[in-house]
Amino acid sequence: MMNELLDFILLREANTRYVVAGTVLLGLTAGMLGSFTVLRRRALLGDAIAHAVLPGVCLAFMFTGTKDPFILLVGALISGGLATFFMDVVQRNTKLPPDVVLALVLSVFFGIGIFLLTMIQQSGMAAQTGLDKFLFGQAASMMGRDVVLFGLIGGSVLFILFIFFNPLKLISFDPAFASSVGFHVFRYDALLTALLVAAITVGIQAVGVVLMAALLVTPAVAARYWTEDLRVMMWLAGAFGALSGWLGAFASYYIPGLPTGPCVVVATTFIFATSMFFAPERGVMARWLRHRQTGRRIMRENVLKTLYQLHEEVPEKQLFTLHDISEKRFFVPQELALCLRRLVKEGYVRQAERGYLFQQKGWEEAIRITRLHRLWEVYLAEHLAFPDDHVHADAEAMEHMITPELEEKLRQTLNHPLHDPHASPIPYNNSASTST
């Protein structure tokens, strides 16, 4: 393993060099370009174009009789362009939903391609072998001049992306705004589509029709989890694409018989899954943790407020049992026990032999939350003319959201009220702890 890994990393074999360079370049280009199409909500356009180039390839072969990749590429380019033109014309002139138009052009063009391909095969033109490459891709057979071609096309695609970065960014994020300020959305859409056709045409020879579509979607979707900034997203998607290209090339190098293209796709999907779960902020885990944290905070605030109310009812009482708390307010018993354990650990309350006592920190927090609750009740009753018996439920929710700034505003607006609509006193004095 080590030796093979080294062979691979150091690119000791010429063939490996081409395959790695080709797939990495392809992944980079597709990832960066895909960032725009994914944001533009045209993720499957790449899939359609990739299928639609087939008839062009076949016709180019039938007319010229050669399988010179450059001539086939021209055919593919024309066919892909024609397909996007058809999609546009049909879309503008019928009531068909966009996905139907996409699927229609994709499948019909591809079907015509299959028709022509089988015609060629039956007619016994011996040189047809090269055409299959366009369907499933053959990264393993990549040669020096393929890599040069990838480099050229990839380079020019990226160059154009950078030149037109700002307009493309605008139409990707907010096409409606773009056109409302007199921007030619159509032109830049056409530019994006042209780039897509060019990148796909060269790419499918290496990884095949379906898997080219994956390279245009998956790295970009993965990158979206890590950033809000399009420029960062672009580079990240490019890096993910390149990394998957490298990993796929390695897998097919290490296990003979494993096709490169599908391995690249599996690698990029793995990167996607990792991003989806573990990305900070937008990832599933991060969102779940945030959700849990908010839940815990609300629970903590509710328990402390309940303790405060118990204390308010019987001021001499300092020690509260689980039983007292659940009498006052319903909590799910296990959740209450858990929450109290956390409160003890975090220094809000102290556990004594037969119950719980406020610590300074908990006392202040309890006062704060009770105050917010009652201030909001006053505000609803006085300024929004809520009936007194309707304010409680709303305040239950708002007390957890009110920021210090809002609290200050409330206090000023209400002129530091002393009692809530139910005549309970509003506590202001944080320091007057009774317990510790």
Add this chain to the structure above:
Amino acid sequence: MSMEFEIIFTAVMVATACALVGTFMMLRKITMLADAISHAVLPGIVLAFLLTGSRNVLPMLIGAGLLGLLTTWLTELLRNRGRVNEDAAMGTVFTFLFAVGVILISLFSRQVDLDQDCVLYGEIAYVPLDLETHLGLTLPRAFWQTGGVLLLVVAFVGLGYKELKLCAFDPAYAVSVGISTVVWHYALMSVVSLVTVSSFESVGAILVVALIVAPPATAFLLTDKLRWLLGIAVGIGGLSSVLGYYVAAYYNASIAGGITVVLGALFLIVFLFAPDNGLVIRWQKGRRTPQSVVAEPSR
């Protein structure tokens, strides 16, 4: 029965089933899921081969059907949990599953009697060669298979017509009268998986999509009424199957490819020349309107 008839009859059955489900998919705006499913069922088929070691139809259908549902479910999961746009979610899921399928084929190519060509072209030309006997009748295996699926689709559409119609046109109202759109969505997707998989063998992965999308799309340019839509779609599917066979025979090409060529041609003709919305008619109207506006007051 002649071989010609057997092939055409199978094609018509496949096209009818595809047109029926395709119409509802178009109305529900989930047509691209057909493309996704037709690719994603590949690993299911390969795994069924590997596990049973035979080309038995039932395990294959089950394996592929499960994968079809998995595709739908994963796409929903990425949308809801992962907050990915629907089209991007689909693109991520089906390409991955297809890649897994291709890897499985190449790893176990010795055990799996399934090549990449079969995935693309289908083997409808071999229908007459593969016979099977049930109930004392010896018929091509494809008759039993596609015939069974077609019956099931017809029964599904017949029994669930009202519900499917409501879910397609007015999901909010459907929910309000107690129809579970989720249940019907998954029911429709199960039937779609089944149709896709059973057609897969005869017409290949991508051409199933053509049969699912093109007839309803063409019919939609001619009518708005659901009953007509279904009828015309089935008619177009059937007509394309018959004509496609002869086109393919004439040019000595793949039959499935020939059917698609005809489907595309029919769509183009309707798109250009449809009586109400055709491009040519509208273009002429557009030119004539100013003149008729001038001419009319004098009448």
